[in-house]
Amino acid sequence: MDDPILSMKAVGKRFPGVIALRGVSLEIGRGEGHVLLGENGAGKSTLINLLAGLYPADEGEIVFDREPYRPRTPTDAYRAGIRVVHQELSMLSQMTVAENLLFESLPQRHGLVNYGETNRRAAALLEEVGLDAAPTTLVSRLGVAQMQLVEIAKALCYDSKLLILDEPTATLTSKEVERLFEILRRLKARAVTILYISHRLHEIAEIGDRVTVLRDGQLVATQPLAGLTIPEIVHMMVGRSMEGEHAFREDIAVSGEALRVEGLRRTAKTPEVSLRVGKGEIVGVAGLVGSGRTEAARAIFGADPKIAGEIFVEGVRVDISSPKDAVRHGLCLMTEDRKGQGLLLGMSCAHNITVTDLKKISRYGVLERDAERGAATKLVEELRIKTPSIDQVVRNFSGGNQQKVVIAKWLFRGSKVLICDEPTRGIDVGARAEIYDLLWNLAAEGRGVLFVSSDLPELIAISHRIIVFAKGRVVGEVPRAEFDQHRILSLAYEEFALERSC
Amino acid sequence: MSEAAEVQRGRRAAALWNDVLRFSMREAGVAVALVLIVLFFCLTAPYFATPENFLKIFVQIAINTVLASGMTFVILTGGIDLSVGSVLALCTVVGALIMTDSDLPFIVSVPLALLGCMGVGALCGAINGFVIEQWKVPSFIVTLGMLNVASGAARVTSNNSTITGLPQPFIDFGNMILWGVFPSIFLIAVGVILIGWFILRFTVFGRFIYAIGTNEEAVRLSGHAPRIYKIAAFTISGLTAGIAAMVYLLRLNVGSPIAGVGYELNAIAAVIIGGTSLAGGKGSIIGTLVGACILQVLSTGLQLFGAGDNVKPIVIGTVIVLAVVLDAYRDRFLRAIESR
Structure with a gap:
């Protein structure tokens, strides 16, 4: 691939007692919608967390936007242009939407927070993601779907190049999901790359161009989504069979x-x-x-x-x-x-x-x-x-x-x-x-x-x-x-x- | 001998060594600090190494030791009890009133006063524990409330005046000195510590105190009701405040509604210096005794150096923080040994 936005080479990560990721090599193109699939424990979260700067990779190289990428803190990740919307939203619930959006660099005047400017900028971002809420609303008053939109708006405000969404639709209603996809499509049109993780197989075609399947910490395949059927994807995810390895004990009487x-x-x-x-x-x-x-x-x-x-x-x-x-x-x-x-x-x-x-x-x-x-x-x-x-x-x-x-x-x-x-x-x-x-x-x-x-x-x-x-x-x-x-x-x-x- | 057995034996030896190290680091670490401080003052401070001086230290240590022993239970569960100082004040009033306001002979009135002190103290503690557990209010807040309530109750009960005229045999017992250097009240304090040590170390209840401080949710999911044990811990803290009130009466011979101001902080300091973690689950009551000794030895030693009441708090405050910092390092070191 010419000039991918993200390129991982033989990336590995181990935790005490477990190998969470092993030799994962992956390239994601600019403006691509990339779907990451795998069962629980397949290594998806580990991969995201590496990119988010929560912990470093043990081996391998990551190149992001032509630069070697070794984030040590989440702030490094933001600065590089990677934004993650985690499954568990972490917001400052007793602060306003505007404060949450611009928290990392609140507009200032004479060393004080410039709330007029903060709210103005926040309002523009909210409009962009189509969230109908005043910038001065407390985040604790928002529903989950709205909070998610705030997180996405946050990604926009920092001019992110790669937006990672970890199961964003798990708690959304179908109408909210529709709107989320609409926004994601708009982002893609603006050349923002999206790495999307979901368990809902039927919705990934809405947003994804290619799909990568992980299993047991290893990469199974990366393929264009077009032409793949869902049973084929399921097969890639499950893959192995354990029968034979652990012969079932037939002798146990119920x-x-x-x-x-x-x-x-x-x-x-x-x-x-x-x-x-x-x-x-x-x-x-x-x-x-x-x-x-x-x-x-x-x-x-x-x-x-x-x-x-x-x-x-x-x-x-x-x-x-x-x-x-x-x-x-x-x-x-x-x-x-x-x-x-x-x-x-x-x-x-x-x-x-x-x-x-x-x-x-x-x-x-x-x-x-x-x-x-x-x-x-x-x-x-x-x-x-x-x-x-x-x-x-x-x-x-x-x-x-x-x-x-x-x-x-x-x-x-x-x-x-x-x-x-x-x-x-x-x-x-x-x-x-x-x-x-x-x-x-x-x-x-x-x-x-x-x-x-x-x-x-x-x-x-x-x-x-x-x-x-x-x-x-x-x-x-x-x-x-x-x-x-x-x-x-x-x-x-x-x-x-x-x-x-x- | 086979290679596997050899390896096995090596591992056992390593484990034993780790245990020895861990013990010496946790329990003995504080004791070594105490010995060093005592040695330092013996060598440098005039009159420190005299029987009279040690006697004085033992007298002054008693009240705080008793308070801190109950406080250890509470802190081990991960709580805090800020009310013990004013509960002590209330109990001195109750105890003094029982001994002075009745025509009973001292042989009856003194035990009655002891029961009264322990009862009122335990009741205050039980209320603390119940409110904390029933409505899930942080112990910091509830016991801060009790600090004020008990203080007010002490003033009301005593009509805002000190109560004197305790029975003479009671006063005599308080002044008694055994074997030349051990005042009676110090031996009472040691007795309380020993009972606490037995409970924490050898009983089912003590095991629960540690387990709850380590992981309350795991204890609950193991099929137990942590709240009962936590309420009990606060009750014990109140009970020891009642006993400490009797020790106060023995030492100062006066019941006072303004006694005990700030005592709770000294008790907490003794527990923390003694190596018990504010997060709960780790520590020992023997450490608490040593912690109380360190506080008093420092105070007395500094006094002998001529450091006045103005300088002493600076040093003692520093030592409290230093103890916790060292504790964190000790913990990291212990984990490093364990995972080796």
Whole structure:
């Protein structure tokens, strides 16, 4: 390509325990609409964050606008002309729209902010993006779509050459999406390059000229979007198959009922969720990020409030209004955010394991050190947690070992139903296999497992049954005999499925 | 021996070494600082190294140590208690009134006063904890409110006057000195510290205090109710303020509604110098005892140097900040060892 605006050569990035990006080479032309696709954890966010200056690349070269590009802070990125609209908007919500827009260089007069000029310039920018709001409105008064437009207006005001949008339409209504595309098309006409990330496959053709697919941190292909069908794209995204690598344990018999949820609603606006998990059964939960899987899991566990719904554990109806109730009735939740919500990072491995049930290792409220050490040592050996001592602080454990500590703490409690939310996120292949084995063993002992994952091949490899979430409800259920990546993905990408199937 | 076993043994030894290092850095680091400061003053300040001087330090340390022991519980959970100074004032009034306003023999009135002090203190603390947890108000604000409320309550209860005329045996006990250098009130303070140490180190409750300070959400999602333990921590802080009030009465023999002004800051300083993190989850009550000692030794030593009340706060203020800065470096160093 002649004179690309952005050129990446063999870019790599690793985090402790994971290789997030490996040898990614990519060129994006001036004024191009480039779509970046990949499953969760494929490396899209890492790539954007490198460009945004959040952290540096470990290897490879990036050339932006003919200059070597090595941003060390987000400010470096702005200066170079790269602007990112992140999925999680970060705005100064108690300041006005105008202040937010021009925050990095507020017009000044005699060292004071020149509000007249600020508001005038902001008004012009707002008009350009078609946002009907006064520059003096507080940002906290705006809706999400409007905030997004403010972010885009911000990009305009700094004369950005490359605008990166990370799933901008995830929370927008179809009308708002239309308007967003209109603005993006106008920007493209002004030779602004757009790097666009979305899970909604049917909308990418609106804006994209070419598409790049990432998988497991590597670049699968970069192709012109014209002529590609959606099934072809899905195939590129999913690609590998995990069957064979982890042979499904056919010997696990499903008998009876471990967990049944009926008519669970979190708020008056969310749809009802019902599901069941048998004893010895691993039920996979598929769906896109934001499809309501995590929310449902947390509501079942009592971590977040719910307004309706009945929960049965081993056939007995139980009242669950807090995690304490849930744990008492034999449920456990391994949260998505292992470090933030699952572990006591600054405490030892032993203390992390026993925290679920300190009664078991104490008498009259006084801890019995030997009992604690014995129990912790036994679980560390059983689960093959690699640590020189049970007194090691878990902060320094690898992702896989940390996840094993989380499993160990629930085994210590003797949970009957395991709800696992993305238990293998950020964990390398070897440790993953061990975790699958562990879950199978637990299922074989008669426990029920609800396994939420964004990694479809993984779900297909280990589940007895997969239920699919979209827009907060269960949209389909696929028994093992009928497992098929494309079918499940199609269910998850429900809107698209409806459009294409007729 | 096989190579694998060799490696395994090497790892174990390294882990043990890390543990030793970590212990010496966390607990003993502050103690070493104290010893160095004491040595410094012994060698340079006139009259520092005399039994009378140490006796004086022990007397002066008692109140702050008791307050700081309860404060340690609160700070370990990630909270702060600004009310202990004026809760102490309220409790001195309550305790003094019980001992002076009744015709009961001292053998009954003194224990009654102790119970009264502890009860009122614990009640103030429990209210703090309940409000903080029920309405999710920052502890800084709630205890700042209680600081004023308790202070006002002390003035109302005492009619804005000091209360004297405590029973003579009570006063005598307060002046008692054991084994030449240990005043009775210092031994009470050490007793409180030891009880606190036992609770934090060896009980389920203590484990929860640390766990909540480390990651409250993880504790909640592990199936527990952190609020109960947090309310308990504030109750303990109030309770020790009540005990500190009795120590105050033993030492100064007067109940006063204006006692304890600024005591909360000294208590916080002792906890922080002792290596407990304001963010919660890290620290120990033994460190708090050492921290209280450091504060007092500095104060006394500087006095002997002839540094007046004007210069002392400058040095002590600097030391408080320095302690936290050093703590941050120590933490980074510890992490570096751990991840080696």
